[in-house]
Amino acid sequence: MKLIKNARIITMDPQRRTFDQGAIAIKGSRIVAVGESATLEKEYRDAEIIDAKGMLVIPGLINAHTHLYQILYKGLGDDASLSNWLKKCVYPMSLVLRGKDCYDATMLTAVEMIKGGSTTYVDCHYMNRDLECQDYIAEATKVSGLRGVMGRGTIDSAPAPEELRESIPQAVAECERVIKTYHGTLDGRLSVRVEALNEKLASTEMLRAMRGVANDFGVGINMHIAEASERVKETQERFGMTSIEYAHSLGILGPDALLAHCCWLSEHDKQLLADTHTSVAHNPVSNQYLSDGVAPIPELIKMGVNVTAGPDGACSNNNQNMFDVMKSAALLHKVHYLDPEIMTAAMVFEMVTINAAKAIGMEKDLGSLEVGKYADLAIIDLEQPCMIPCFNPLSNLVYSATPDVVNSTMIHGEMLMRDRELLHIDEKETLAKASATSWDLARRAGLA
């Protein structure tokens, strides 16, 4: 039993309760009480005490869209459009990417995420020249203590290099293997979703096949869609439909679907997303980095679409810093719509907590600090320079904070960082190994 006491708390529960002198009791992996510190201290006398005086406790941030492997490619794809970025950086590096490299990528991401108060990743891995990539990602998730939603992705169409394309039977068989091996394992800390990457690099048959796998196993489905305007134009030319209409015609949309990007949407597309209860993963930093466009997020939210957010891979961002994501998500829409009220700190914080949990079908377990949910949380130091003064903690979190303000991070009831020190990972060794692996990959790809 653990008791975090004397904390300011933002619960994100349905009443949006906050506490000035709050406490959270944790038994095993779950929260058993949230309330006033004075009351819970009496109730849980024997608990291991974590004194959070001067600190703020928030639900762990959910990184709702990333590509773990891309952290090794950081800095090689600057100043290019989406299609050129794939050509000059992502394809050449991925042709030499091996499963064991994905272990180092996931461990490096784990260090950055845990030190930045992020507790869950939602990955998409579609570079399957080495079919063991998923196994190494799973192993690193186990070792690091992170909560993971592995995305078993696939591509089968030009202009992706032949070597990176999968046949439909292989993709289906591998998805089934990964789901059977890892979905719901690590005491519920690891789960699996499937994905045919997007409307360009996956065929109609592959998109249908992945929807079939998702239905057969009751796992969610992800897709990248309407990211760059040329993708939507091409889809219109090939199928006589917008990208969203095309995905809808294949049965992709639905409450278990999480669509990344959605930058280029017609009015009908927005209505389809709302009507089908499809979730959207907004990637404001990546969309700026690749000059994709501005997703009409405030309009989607107004129509009732569940919107979450992520950094995207760390070679179109170029980090896994959720504070950057939050700030960009707010500022991008304020300037795009020339309306300072269109996106507030409160709306953005919902995206990376409760909305994200709902998007991955885990709203009963994650996204807020409530009794019965997993103890995934971050303890924020309010005595750091960028957090002073703290009139409004939510404002400071979105507009002022950097990852350095995260004092401690807990996942699944386990303290993974305490007073900025990682307790389960050898940080120095992990960083050195990831750096060496990146250089080795770049040399083999001819990009070093």
Ligand SMILES: [Zn+2]
């Ligand atoms: Zn992506």
